[in-house]
Amino acid sequence: MSLNDILDSLFPAGHAVNVENKVITGEATTAQGTVAVLGTTDAAAIDHAMALALSAFILDTVEQHPGRALVFLVDTSGQALSRSQELLCLNGSLAHLAQCVDLARRQGHASLSLVTANAVSGGFLSFGLMADRAYALADAQVRVMDLRAMSRVTKIAHERLVELAAGSPIFAPGAESYVRMGAIEAIWPEPSAGLLEAALAAGGLAAPASDQRQNSGLLRGGRQLAAGITKTVQNAACGA
Amino acid sequence: MIASLAARHSWFEATARARLAGLLDPGSFSEILPPAESNPSPHLALLDLPGAFDDGVVVCYGQLGKRPIFAIAQEGQFMGGAVGEIHGAKIVGMLRRAAQEKPAAVLFLIDSGGVRLHEANAGLIAISEIMRAVLDARAAGVPVIALVGGSCGAFGGMGIVAKLCSAIVISEEGRLALSGPEVIETVAGVEEFDSKDRALVWRVTGGKHRYLMGDCAMLVEDDIAAFRSGATEFLAGWSEPVPSVAHLRAGQQTLENRLAAYASYRDGLQVWAALGVAEPESVPLLDRDALVALKEGLPT
Numbered sequence: 001m002s003l004n005d006i007l008d009s010l011f012p013a014g015h016a017v018n019v020e021n022k023v024i025t026g027e028a029t030t031a032q033g034t035v036a037v038l039g040t041t042d043a044a045a046i047d048h049a050m051a052l053a054l055s056a057f058i059l060d061t062v063e064q065h066p067g068r069a070l071v072f073l074v075d076t077s078g079q080a081l082s083r084s085q086e087l088l089c090l091n092g093s094l095a096h097l098a099q100c101v102d103l104a105r106r107q108g109h110a111s112l113s114l115v116t117a118n119a120v121s122g123g124f125l126s127f128g129l130m131a132d133r134a135y136a137l138a139d140a141q142v143r144v145m146d147l148r149a150m151s152r153v154t155k156i157a158h159e160r161l162v163e164l165a166a167g168s169p170i171f172a173p174g175a176e177s178y179v180r181m182g183a184i185e186a187i188w189p190e191p192s193a194g195l196l197e198a199a200l201a202a203g204g205l206a207a208p209a210s211d212q213r214q215n216s217g218l219l220r221g222g223r224q225l226a227a228g229i230t231k232t233v234q235n236a237a238c239g240a
Numbered sequence: 241m242i243a244s245l246a247a248r249h250s251w252f253e254a255t256a257r258a259r260l261a262g263l264l265d266p267g268s269f270s271e272i273l274p275p276a277e278s279n280p281s282p283h284l285a286l287l288d289l290p291g292a293f294d295d296g297v298v299v300c301y302g303q304l305g306k307r308p309i310f311a312i313a314q315e316g317q318f319m320g321g322a323v324g325e326i327h328g329a330k331i332v333g334m335l336r337r338a339a340q341e342k343p344a345a346v347l348f349l350i351d352s353g354g355v356r357l358h359e360a361n362a363g364l365i366a367i368s369e370i371m372r373a374v375l376d377a378r379a380a381g382v383p384v385i386a387l388v389g390g391s392c393g394a395f396g397g398m399g400i401v402a403k404l405c406s407a408i409v410i411s412e413e414g415r416l417a418l419s420g421p422e423v424i425e426t427v428a429g430v431e432e433f434d435s436k437d438r439a440l441v442w443r444v445t446g447g448k449h450r451y452l453m454g455d456c457a458m459l460v461e462d463d464i465a466a467f468r469s470g471a472t473e474f475l476a477g478w479s480e481p482v483p484s485v486a487h488l489r490a491g492q493q494t495l496e497n498r499l500a501a502y503a504s505y506r507d508g509l510q511v512w513a514a515l516g517v518a519e520p521e522s523v524p525l526l527d528r529d530a531l532v533a534l535k536e537g538l539p540t
Contacts, residue, residue, distance in 0.1 A: 048499045055492055062485055081424045083433045084506045087444050088498060089455045091399035091418040096491055099404060102375045103483050121355070121364060122418055125397055129368040144360035154357050156287060170283050170325065171360040183365045211372045213365060214329070223362060225282075226329035229273070233299060233333025234340075236272045 001137075001191070003041045006073070006116055009191035011037075023050050024073055025057045030193075032069065032200045036061045039073035039113070039127070046123040047080035051093040054127060058100040062107050069200055070104060072113035072131050076123030094126035101130035110203040114188070114196075115140040115175065132203055133185045135195075136175035142184070143173035169222040182217025248463045251389040252413045256298050256313035259349055262464035263387075263471070264302035264311065271300045273330060281324050283359045292318045295326040299334040304347070305472050310338050313349035316392035321352030323398065324359035328366020335373035339380040345475050346377060346384045348405060353420065354396015367397035374404045375483070383407075383480045387467050388456070389414040393445070396420075406480060407457035409470045410447040412528065416455065417445040439524065443508030448523060452512060452535055453498070459535075461528050 003024070007015045010028070017026030017037050022044035028037045038057050044050060061068055079090060105111060113128040115136035121144050128134055136142060144150075147165060151158040165172035169180040178184040188195050214230055217223030249262055260269055273294075280291025296318035300311050312334050314321040323331075338346045355363035374384050386405040388394045393415030394402040402408055402416060410416065421435035421444075434440060443449055451459040458474055460466040481487055505511050512520035516539045526534065 048495070048503075052492065052495055052499065055488070056496075059485055059489055059492060079418050081419050081427050081432075083424065083444060084503065086417045086419065086421075086424070086433075087449075087505060087508065087511065088502055089403070089416070089450065089453065091394075091416070092403045092455055093495055094418065095400045095403035096488070096495060098371055098400065099375065099483075099491075100488055102372070103485065103488055106379065106483055107485075122397065122400065125364065125368055125371065125400060129365070130371070144355050144364050145357060150357050150360065154287075156358075160287075164286065168283075168286070170362045171358065173360075177361050178365070181361050181365055183361075183368065210376075211369055213369060214332070217365070223325060223365075226325050226332075226362070226366065229278075229326055229329035230333035230336065233272050233330055234337045 006191045010193055010196050012193050021049060021053065023053045025053070028071070030200060031197050035069045035071050035200070036065065037071050037073065039075070040123070041073070041075050043075055043077040043118045044123070045077050045080040046094065046126060047085050048088055048090060048093045051097045051126060055097045055100040058104055062104050062109065067108050069203065070109055070111040070131070071196070072111065072127055074113050074115045074119050074124065074128035075117040076120060077118050078120040079122035094122055097126045098130050101127055105132065110200070112199050112203055114191070115142055115184070116191070117141065120144070129183060133199065134183060135199060136178070136184050136187050137191060138187055138189050140175045141173070142175045142178050146173060177222065180217070180220045180222025182213040182215070182220060182223055248461070249465065250462050251411060251464050251467055252391060252462050254464060255317060256315040256349060256351065259464055260298060260300065260302070260311055260313050263347065263468050264304060265306060268303035269300055270302060271298060272334070273299065278326070281326050281359065283324060283362070287358055289358065295324060295330070296321060297327045297330050299330045304345070304468070304475070307344040309345045309347055310334055310343050311347040311349065314351045316351035316390045319356055321390070321392045322354060322356035323352065323363045323366050324356040325362035325366065327356070328363060328370060332366065332369045332373050335370065335377050335384070338377045338382045339373070342380060342382055346382060347387060347471055348384055349387045349390070350394040350398055350402050351390030351392045352394060352398040353392050354398050364397065367401065370401055371404055374401060378406060378480055379483050381480050383475060383478055385409060385471055385474060387471065388416055389447070389462060389467065393417070403455070406478065407474055408450070408455070409458045409460055409467060409474060410450055410456040411460055411462045411467070412447045413462045414447040415442070415445040416450050421445070440507070442524070448531055449508040449511070451531070452515060452517070452523070459528055459532055
């Protein structure tokens with residue numbers, strides 16, 4: 001599905017969005033008012049320039065449109081893989097972007113992300129997973145690594161990984177795993193203005209004061225241990 | 241010189257527990273969820289892989305110069321310090337506790353390749369939770385100091401986490417980046433990045449380069465006592481800023497400026513020359529004190 005089709009379906013009341021170097025920036029009209037629309041398209045491999053274009057747009061929005069909701073469209077194949085990018089500390093630019101999303105939240109901007117096609121590792125961490133809530137379209141690819149590459153790195157037979165993946169959201173690629181693990185709120189069968197409005201309304205009513213993903217993962221049966229261990233560490237008697 | 245070398249206790253070669261023993265005030269280490277009270281990762285067991293009772297990370301309460309601090313220490317010798325479900329949840333718990341109890345600091349001894357692939361989704365989501373929790377602790381006024389000098393460096397999502405901390409204290413042996421050189425070589429070819437060229441790897445990801453560029457606040461010797469005094473010295477002069485647009489605007493400008501100036505470079509030697517280092521090829525040979533003096537003499 002083309003970006004324009006996605007935008008038309010999500011924002012039938014109108015959108016004005018610019019795409020440059022695979023980076024989306026702009027705004028759109030919804031029943032909740034004008035929202036900022038930003039993100040990446042065409043399976044962007046996030047590099048310094050992309051990360052800095054997104055962070056600059058977030059800072060502009062915080063300064064010029066206090067409280068305006070942020071809608072992230074996520075289509076990233078991960079981070080750019082090159083020596084020149086690493087030379088300038090690519091993790092630093094991705095951290096800066098993540099920090100800008102975090103600042104917007106602290107300044108009262110609700111945010112949601114929608115994975116439209118691909119969401120992979122570092123690219124996903126830097127903005128999609130920083131939003132208050134994440135959603136994914138039904139055919140979206142969400143993963144750290146595909147099972148063949150994982151098999152090469154871990155030296156575990158591909159067949160064995162495929163077999164285990166069938167029952168384990170812990171490492172099976174796919175948006176459904178991320179729902180069960182608590183990181184994605186829901187899967188949308190198609191880009192839909194109605195679903196977006198509902199998600200924005202839910203976000204506006206109850207902006208999460210804290211990160212609820214461990215609890216969601218526990219309730220949905222995908223992540224059985226994390227919530228309990230974090231609570232134990234938080235509450236354990238210690239020291240002096 | 242020989243006596244001081246003999247007294248040195250390498251951070252790079254030490255285990256996470258040995259680093260903590262030398263970092264914190266003697267006798268102050270108090271572990272939370274010690275191995276006797278926890279279980280190895282069931283996800284590794286499912287793959288017939290050996291686990292560790294602490295799942296490769298030690299979280300503790302302690303003191304630094306008699307001030308109460310929390311510490312998180314990743315064990316690079318277990319699964320490359322990589323983040324799985326339990327490992328990540330322990331770190332998140334300690335950071336959230338810090339936001340509530342407000343110790344003088346959290347010392348985050350990072351030694352990790354990032355996500356543990358055997359628990360890939362759990363690891364990625366945990367790193368996202370760690371990112372949020374680091375920023376929450378900092379917003380509560382608690383400095384989070386990353387200490388990087390272990391054999392696994394700070395890579396992948398843990399490279400991002402390191403850069404979200406208040407500051408990074410790194411040794412020459414420390415490495416900090418996103419994708420590992422091996423990954424780049426596999427995907428983009430040996431011409432792009434020869435991961436076996438150790439000198440090149442250090443000129444691109446190593447502690448001296450990150451310090452010269454300003455990505456790390458302090459460069460210290462590969463010595464546990466040096467990390468201790470570095471962290472102490474940094475904290476003495478630091479008060480955690482309130483998150484603000486102005487602060488991030490300044491960061492944005494710095495990153496845009498250096499991208500405009502250095503985007504075409506592929507080797508630390510080029511960056512160092514552009515920074516004003518008269519003899520960039522001498523940088524790898526300089527000892528820590530000489531390099532710090534060089535950095536302090538550079539035009540700003």
